[in-house]
Amino acid sequence: MRCEPVAEGGFDLFADDRLILAHRPETPSFFLGRGEERMEMYRGNFDIEDYVTARLPLAHAELSREGDDWHIALSARPGDPTLLALKLTQESGRSILSVEARDPSFNRFWLRLVAEEGEHLFGGGEQMSYLDLAGRRFPMWTSEPGVGRDKTSPLTFEADRTGRAGGDYYNTNYPQPTFLSSRGVAVHLETTAYSILDFRHAGFHELEVWAMPERIEVFAKGSIGDLVTAMADRFGRQPPLPDWAMEGAIIGLKHGAGSFETLETYLAAGVEVSALWCEDWSGVRETSFGTRLFWDWVASDKRYPQLKSRIDELRARGIRFLGYVNPYLCNDGTLFSEAEAKGLLATDDTGNTYLVDFGEFDCGVVDFTIDEAAQWFEDRVIGENMLDLGLSGWMADFGEYLPIDVQLKDGADPKLMHNAWPVLWGAVNARAVAKKGRSGDVVYFMRAGFSGIQAECPLLWAGDQSVDFSRHDGLVTVIVGALSSGLLGNAYHHSDIGGYTSLFGNVRSAELIMRWSEMAAFTPVMRSHEGNRPKMNLQIHHDDEVLAHFARMTQIHKALLPYLSTLRDEAADRGWPLQRPLFFHHEDDALCYGVFDAYLLGRDLLVAPVWQAGETGRTTYLPAGEKWVHLWTGETFDGGEDASVEAPIGTPPVFFRQGSSFEALFAGLAALSAPSPS
């Protein structure tokens, strides 16, 4: 970034030729202040409000140069003491603006960056509602994403009214204060504090941090692809996804040993199965809310007799076995006592073990701020109890719930550790797997994240959608989640086929499961989930038509492996996600930027899932400069305009790029999966 002093007390910052920041005394770019936040957590949902008692525009800047670096001293007025000292340094591929407040009483920081009219903005972690962030405000705080996520929906109203759990468009398990701009620039705020990306203003973007950020990092590149590579270089890359995880579907069942029998139904129907996933491997408990998992991460002999040998038998048939874990330990389990005795659990302000109420059971929080606790979880829990048992992966659930009034062993402020927790949690999983030499073979999947989760999690999962087609909590949000997180260097993404959350009478339809399966076939990983209320909801194996449709989709997915493995190579080489927004390969096509509900799977496949109920066709924009072949009919469409295709169930709207080196494979999919006559 180039610094150019201008006039009295002002300066400009350029990244290449792009003006990033324009500070003038009359329109300052920096503000310091003081705030008194109110934060209340209700089972992972937060009610947060700030009371800003001071906000000082830092109008005056004094600049000095030291080699390639610049020092910028900001004050309220010429002659006033310096309140904020910035240092601008250059590293390979990025510019760094280090931040130091001279007065420790300031705990709020605002920065304004230049905004251009028509600019598109992406990222913000895994955003579920909006791919383009322009025009909206996004708080960065890991939490439950909400049920309904739309204040005009009755489902959201009920969830809010009964549990403050309705959420809103910006709530996400995985926020990250990093964004990419269509100007070819990315900006990252290095902080774990609560922060806000505010893209509502004409002329400027305002970044707000409830602490002093360590630094602001600016990346400028010649293309979106290079920016994404820079993100992956900065935040880390996933190990390559193993073949096994792409060669069929992971079947989620959780009715104890009977799950093995049910799996045979899938196999008999022709389902390509990569793994059986039993969340309930460690047992269950009954509560008034229904059956819950038993959060003591030891195989349950009662629920799964001879589990190890059954896992081995499955494995001999080429099918893996997956489990479940989260960073809590229920206080009626064996691991809780062990961890408590070793002093590995976080405490409350009286020094007692902090207990989190999860609804008729309480849990301790393993305190990952100390190495002993992390190592214990890695070796004792994941290593011995899970990997040695033969697990090839698991849902690494939660990460968003660090209470903000907990006492951590390293003395850290829980409000600063809250956002950091998902990455600590991911790292525990990553190290546990690495210690057994299983990185790149074991696949665990996480919903929670923050800056740096890229290096710690091999596979994101899109969290708990409602079992519906709704705009802000249904099928389509999975696309938005995959694309937004992918642009920040998360190459692999997938979701619960059919959604998860069934509340207030909202239940799965066969149509929903089938539409979701059709989309999942064209993502890195297919995985089913019985949902939070299995017995009240349709399951794939309950309905022959749904099961047959699902089988076909797993066959298509498996057939894509040669293509997906080239994308895996791109992920390793360049940090590119498998699912990409249309503009990723078509930056000059302005019409691509508005598309949030279709995506490229690699450069050569364009997937436009049917995400609304009752539809039998879809219209989608196709990028200009290419010809696109409809997968099922072979009809060729010119890019640069909308295409409309029939899309009855079984033939999801997918196009391949004419001239792709995988044309033969793609063309073969139609034959492979011609809908059976009905």
Added chain:
Amino acid sequence: MRCEPVAEGGFDLFADDRLILAHRPETPSFFLGRGEERMEMYRGNFDIEDYVTARLPLAHAELSREGDDWHIALSARPGDPTLLALKLTQESGRSILSVEARDPSFNRFWLRLVAEEGEHLFGGGEQMSYLDLAGRRFPMWTSEPGVGRDKTSPLTFEADRTGRAGGDYYNTNYPQPTFLSSRGVAVHLETTAYSILDFRHAGFHELEVWAMPERIEVFAKGSIGDLVTAMADRFGRQPPLPDWAMEGAIIGLKHGAGSFETLETYLAAGVEVSALWCEDWSGVRETSFGTRLFWDWVASDKRYPQLKSRIDELRARGIRFLGYVNPYLCNDGTLFSEAEAKGLLATDDTGNTYLVDFGEFDCGVVDFTIDEAAQWFEDRVIGENMLDLGLSGWMADFGEYLPIDVQLKDGADPKLMHNAWPVLWGAVNARAVAKKGRSGDVVYFMRAGFSGIQAECPLLWAGDQSVDFSRHDGLVTVIVGALSSGLLGNAYHHSDIGGYTSLFGNVRSAELIMRWSEMAAFTPVMRSHEGNRPKMNLQIHHDDEVLAHFARMTQIHKALLPYLSTLRDEAADRGWPLQRPLFFHHEDDALCYGVFDAYLLGRDLLVAPVWQAGETGRTTYLPAGEKWVHLWTGETFDGGEDASVEAPIGTPPVFFRQGSSFEALFAGLAALSAPSPS
């Protein structure tokens, strides 16, 4: 108020011996800033948000004395330029802190006053949800009060979802940035700008103004009664309510000439009738929302043939006739053209007449910022069309809707005039009546208000409750509205018996009408209303039991006239409201301050309406130091504790003070209105 400089840059302000303000450099009491508000109006409901770009604590104060006055110069730091200049002067009965910002770029002002633990706070205009304002934040902006006014209620959700009309606890037609404290102090912010009374903080109250206030006025008195008198002296008093308005009920009917016939049903049932009130006197129009009034304030010959002579006939029987008016003129009416031709209507920014959409019809805004417009409305509309016709009063509706993007003829900022508009509208009505020498005889009633409405409106009405028993939009809110507005010097209050707003299937029950009638009998004025959807809702005259019950209540009300007229004298002498919170006469009884759902009607009657559905009795606190006699049974209760009484329909929980000079009258009420055997 006494000013005492303390230490370096600090000072205290005392009202008598009460510390009102304690400014210290480390805990400043004054802040200046800049904000960019977003305000959007949807048919009288506002969506308002502020973006504060600067908030400067004014840490340093320099004081100088000039006779009895003090000058206080505030700056950010010692030696910095003065940003805010205050002048403290004493007038009879109040202290005035005049405010002058030296830098015109500031448009936000915050002031912190000392708060005491356990302090109770009252006022804020006509508040509908909370009598004691402690612990909450109250924006001051006249608007629709909302439908449901409770974000957890399905009714509010539907109103929000379909029309952004659900409202919240603080929305009111009549805000006023004035509050009384249980410390014996009242504070008034003299400004018409958007402001906020924030009583959520420990140690201080924060007042916020979106402009520089003209001044802060502080009143300190020895008793609540004296404080209320000070409010009435400051803001004005109502003309005495005429006997006729208290001698029976005003019957609201709006089905054209047939209303006269329906009135006979009331009379035949023994209802004491003071007036017939026909909102539809100027005609109606049909819209997809139902029948609406025709907003052209001329008697409709079609709907009311020979209206003048019918009014005269009624009058000869001792019954008045009331109408309806609001400050808008529909653009398909005769008055619109006349006003537009005279240049009396506000314009938009292109100079065309500003039209407000009221739902399938548009209206012009009579521009009361110029005398010609006000006079035209007073003389031509109210004088000729209404008073000369024989009207003895009317609902003077609206006042809250001044659009914030209108161009006013005197060049005033509509955002500063918005809150002023109800008072301008009240003054037009007051002058029109005064010009005809009818003050104190004509009774018009308003829901909208702001500081000063006290002098311009003879009778408040509580606005549009929902037709239910809900906590935030039902019967009980009328009590809160009467008590909060009464403490600011509005002596006379009443409401729509049975409520008004029937939406989303919410309709009136017989129980609701009867409970509401029972309460209204013990208020200054009884008035019925058919509601917004007369045909879908029960009317008093539809049900013999309801009608008989209503008749009894009108008899009770009429019988109270001798007592009410002594209260009218108190209103004239001391500015005291007829309905008073329990603590009004029992300041030392701490338990009185928590009571919002019972009131004193004068010193001698305690009224505790049944405001919840299905109740057959009520428990209420009775002030200490008195004995209280249950009106219906004669049972005597000691004050200082809760009393529980049976309260079947027909016997509202009312007590009189033993020793009252009206004991005989009160005791006679039971005989007068013993429930008829059923």
